[in-house]
Amino acid sequence: MKDEPVIARIRLNPHSRDVQRDLRDATEMHRTVMRMVPDGLGDSPRSQAGLLYRLDETDNSSTLLVQANHLDPARLPAGYGKADIKSLTPMFTALRKGLAVRYRIVLNPSKRERLTLEARGKRGRILPLSGADADQWWLRRAADAGLQIHVLTPTNMPPIRPRRQDSDGMRHSLIRYDGTATVADPGALHDAVRTGIGRGKPYGAGLLSLAPAPAA
Structure with a gap:
């Protein structure tokens, strides 16, 4: 292990x-x-x-x-x-189904462009998502990660454009989400915290922070 x-x-x-x-x-x-x-x-x-x-x-x-x-x-x-x-061992040990948590994560919500049949065999561009589309993207990813989101508060962050000489110049749009959730699948959540969520991890995206939610 x-x-x-x-x-x-x-x-x-x-x-x-x-x-x-x-x-x-x-x-x-x-x-x-x-x-x-x-x-x-x-x-x-x-x-x-x-x-x-x-x-x-x-x-x-x-x-x-x-x-x-x-x-x-x-x-x-x-x-x-x-x-x-x-x-992070104490946090992982505390994870259980039904646990109420507060979370914070910076994400690069995006999707791959759909191409026409004529462009078959090529890969579409990665397109940034914003607004309700980004919120829905996060809700889907959170569910896959074992979190049932109750509250999400988005904050637009300054975009990232890598400055390496060999970079493709792609602009990484970042959104921070804060809110509350319930643990639905502790195993999936453990894996998501360890490996991160979404694209843009080399540029400060994907790290999911969790803390116990205050009692209602």
Whole structure:
């Protein structure tokens, strides 16, 4: 049985030049968080490490959440921020059918363009979803992940356009969802938390956070 992942909550230092660079460029942020996982993970190191991350910003601070099978915050740039790490095992152990939870997730709701018969054999473009279409996308994905959503509050996030020279320039539209839900399938939810949901994982999407919902 694999070890359960851990999560690091990093309070970013706004005066760090490395932080300022990463907040401007999602590709650089991805490179920085990948420094925290072990080397030598092969051709798909992010997937092998189980790495997911999300940036939570308020008017006064920025907090970076990083989840992976193993994390070493000492490998972050000097002065990057203060990191606290905890195991997700207690959260996974507490999951049971019918448990009321609060959730937060940043997603890249999207679908593949349908092509005409004349274009058979080709793959359509990935199209971003917004508004009610995005909300329905999240409701379907949540159900597949073992969550019965009760409340969803969408917040449009700044879009991400990777700046790598070899990038296709695709714009990743991000939406944050906050709300309440009930656990319908603990096993499916466990897997969804471990592996993330949807596209855009290298750019801060897909990390699902859960916490017990306050008693009514």
